[in-house]
Amino acid sequence: MMTQMVLRRIGIGFATLIVVSIIVFIGTSVLPGDVAQIILGQSATPATLAQLRSELGLDQPGYIRYFIWLGDMASGDLGTSKAGGASIVSLTSGRLGNTMMMAGIVSLISIPLSVALGLWAAMHPGTWLDRVITFGTLSTISVPEFFIATILVLVLAVELHWLPAIAYMSGDETGWQLMKALAMPLLTLVIVVSAQMIRMTRAGILNVMSSPYIEMAILKGVPRRRIILRHALLNAIGPIVNVIALNLAYLVSGVVIVETIFAYPGLAKLMIDGVQTRDLPLVQACAMIFCATYVVLILIADVASILSNPRLRHPK
Amino acid sequence: MTENNTREEEVLAKLDTFDELPDAPPKRRIKLSWVGKIAVAVVVFWMIIIVIGPSIAPYHEMDMEGEDGFLDAYDNFYLGTDYLGRDTLSRIIFGARNTIGISILATLLAYCIGITLGIAAAVKGGWIDMCISRINDSILALPSIMLGLIAIAALGSSISILIGISAIIYATSVFRIARALGQDIMVQDYVEAAKARGEGLWWIIKSEVLPNAAMPLATDFGLRLVFVVLFISSLSFLGLGIQPPASDWGSMVRENLQGLTYGSYASIWPACAIATFTISINLIVDDISAKSGGSLAKKMV
Numbered sequence: 119m120m121t122q123m124v125l126r127r128i129g130i131g132f133a134t135l136i137v138v139s140i141i142v143f144i145g146t147s148v149l150p151g152d153v154a155q156i157i158l159g160q161s162a163t164p165a166t167l168a169q170l171r172s173e174l175g176l177d178q179p180g181y182i183r184y185f186i187w188l189g190d191m192a193s194g195d196l197g198t199s200k201a202g203g204a205s206i207v208s209l210t211s212g213r214l215g216n217t218m219m220m221a222g223i224v225s226l227i228s229i230p231l232s233v234a235l236g237l238w239a240a241m242h243p244g245t246w247l248d249r250v251i252t253f254g255t256l257s258t259i260s261v262p263e264f265f266i267a268t269i270l271v272l273v274l275a276v277e278l279h280w281l282p283a284i285a286y287m288s289g290d291e292t293g294w295q296l297m298k299a300l301a302m303p304l305l306t307l308v309i310v311v312s313a314q315m316i317r318m319t320r321a322g323i324l325n326v327m328s329s330p331y332i333e334m335a336i337l338k339g340v341p342r343r344r345i346i347l348r349h350a351l352l353n354a355i356g357p358i359v360n361v362i363a364l365n366l367a368y369l370v371s372g373v374v375i376v377e378t379i380f381a382y383p384g385l386a387k388l389m390i391d392g393v394q395t396r397d398l399p400l401v402q403a404c405a406m407i408f409c410a411t412y413v414v415l416i417l418i419a420d421v422a423s424i425l426s427n428p429r430l431r432h433p434k
Numbered sequence: 435m436t437e438n439n440t441r442e443e444e445v446l447a448k449l450d451t452f453d454e455l456p457d458a459p460p461k462r463r464i465k466l467s468w469v470g471k472i473a474v475a476v477v478v479f480w481m482i483i484i485v486i487g488p489s490i491a492p493y494h495e496m497d498m499e500g501e502d503g504f505l506d507a508y509d510n511f512y513l514g515t516d517y518l519g520r521d522t523l524s525r526i527i528f529g530a531r532n533t534i535g536i537s538i539l540a541t542l543l544a545y546c547i548g549i550t551l552g553i554a555a556a557v558k559g560g561w562i563d564m565c566i567s568r569i570n571d572s573i574l575a576l577p578s579i580m581l582g583l584i585a586i587a588a589l590g591s592s593i594s595i596l597i598g599i600s601a602i603i604y605a606t607s608v609f610r611i612a613r614a615l616g617q618d619i620m621v622q623d624y625v626e627a628a629k630a631r632g633e634g635l636w637w638i639i640k641s642e643v644l645p646n647a648a649m650p651l652a653t654d655f656g657l658r659l660v661f662v663v664l665f666i667s668s669l670s671f672l673g674l675g676i677q678p679p680a681s682d683w684g685s686m687v688r689e690n691l692q693g694l695t696y697g698s699y700a701s702i703w704p705a706c707a708i709a710t711f712t713i714s715i716n717l718i719v720d721d722i723s724a725k726s727g728g729s730l731a732k733k734m735v
Contacts (some may be wrong), residue, residue: 137572145584176527256720260712262664264671264687265705267695367636371579378672379691390672393587401587410575416575 119433124421138409142402143184197399206238206403210385215382221369223304228312229362236319241346251316258313264373268304270346274302310372311365320363326350329335356423363419366412470721473714480530480711487527495681516690516700517610526707529681534711535586536597537663543601544658548608555636556616572634574606578665586674596675600662615647656719660712667708683708
């Protein structure tokens with residue numbers, strides 16, 4: 119039963135990826151005028167236009183172009199950027215690493231932090247610190263990411279001069295300098311991503327706390343601390359893993375904003391530049407990388423929450 | 435005689451308390467905490483600004499009246515000037531129309547699409563439900579900012595495109611809620627009774643489903659509006675949303691970002707304007723859902 123469920127999830131994940139690729143392809147193919155027109159610009163004559171179209175395969179019907187594009191993507195050929203004609207693989211590879219590093223560090227900091235704070239708030243509901251956490255996180259999730267970023271720049275860089283306002287990275291920074299350049303983007307992302315996770319962890323634990331076996335434990339006289347750590351937390355792992363996965367969406371949109379505001383040379387910055395110059399092959403490739411990563415991470419979380427549930431792990 | 439009178443008065447007084455049938459459900463009265471009241475005041479304040487803003491703003495949004503860019507507050511420039519020397523306060527007042535107005539339009543459109551399809555899926559069921567739900571799930575499976583970027587890369591950015599994109603993206607979550615509520619209501623006894631009476635499908639939707647789904651959907655409207663405001667101002671911040679020279683809070687933050695390093699607050703004020711509006715709406719929604727037993731909050735997560 120468990121293997122079946124896991125396989126089913128993997129199947130759904132794969133189907134989602136296919137649908138995503140269709141959305142990305144259609145989304146970037148509906149534009150009036152095509153790539154050939156954009157490349158030739160003013161100098162387009164019907165003859166050169168037709169020639170370039172057949173060179174680029176644009177005279178083929180849409181679904182054939184989709185399959186060619188999908189095949190290229192799957193085999194690692196992401197095409198060439200329109201601006202400058204560089205291959206997209208070479209453009210994205212270094213930047214993907216930068217973005218992955220940032221996302222990885224943010225997850226490493228914010229996941230334990232939010233689970234701990236969420237737990238603490240659930241253990242002491244109604245105290246002033248719980249109220250501060252609840253209000254603070256509600257405010258954080260209600261404001262745009264760039265609000266938090268600008269406030270941090272104002273306080274830490276402009277008023278206190280502790281950190282540089284912009285993350286200039288040439289690639290040869292060493293330890294301390296790299297840390298200083300990364301500090302502000304990381305701090306912004308940690309705040310953005312943690313807020314929602316803290317809220318949902320707290321809500322998840324409090325939700326489990328209203329179930330009958332917790333009531334039983336309370337009636338037995340088990341101390342609250344022990345109830346939460348031994349009974350509630352173990353049963354809340356599944357929901358919490360799901361919360362973490364859901365918050366990856368915040369991480370994606372956070373990364374887009376943060377890389378722009380701090381001029382961080384990551385994949386999202388590359389994609390925004392692509393959108394601004396309407397470099398569609400580049401946008402397609404970046405969107406596919408982001409969406410595929412997102413779908414795969416959600417899939418991992420799904421499988422993890424199945425595995426963390428003993429009822430599914432040991433079927434009767 | 436006097437005894438009789440008092441008895442009568444008592445009965446009358448009792449009757450007075452039942453202005454409906456005794457077994458009618460208690461009237462829903464929303465009581466807000468003081469935080470909620472302040473939040474309502476802030477939202478009302480911005481709504482008034484949207485309506486009368488242009489007539490009370492000290493300057494026009496495009497006038498370059500200031501002596502220089504990035505000036506601190508002086509004379510009639512209560513919040514200083516922006517990078518072109520335009521009055522920041524006036525631009526915030528004008529920007530309220532764009533930022534909040536466009537978001538409200540987009541959310542309303544999202545609701546029209548989402549509720550129509552959601553209720554249709556719940557009522558009809560079968561393969562119609564299957565099809566719409568699958569398409570919906572796959573759109574919902576992607577981060578909204580990615581969808582927005584793809585759409586803008588393809589279509590370019592104009593106000594109508596912006597409204598359309600946000601409406602479609604956020605219609606997906608409205609669809610989910612409307613469908614769930616619709617399915618809940620369709621299996622209730624009173625709907626069964628209406629069906630048995632021989633009422634038509636449209637009558638059931640109009641008189642049973644929509645009134646019962648209205649309250650939860652109304653609370654959800656607030657949350658959705660916040661998401662749309664954040665979405666549109668994030669796009670504007672990236673330079674892909676509302677285009678200059680129109681004043682919009684998101685693009686104002688972007689335009690004046692360089693000023694931040696010289697200590698100019700021109701980019702902080704519009705960011706604060708967004709924050710006050712969105713935090714207030716979330717506080718109101720939080721207050722209402724806390725009072726109605728929290729079940730609402732769970733449905734909306």
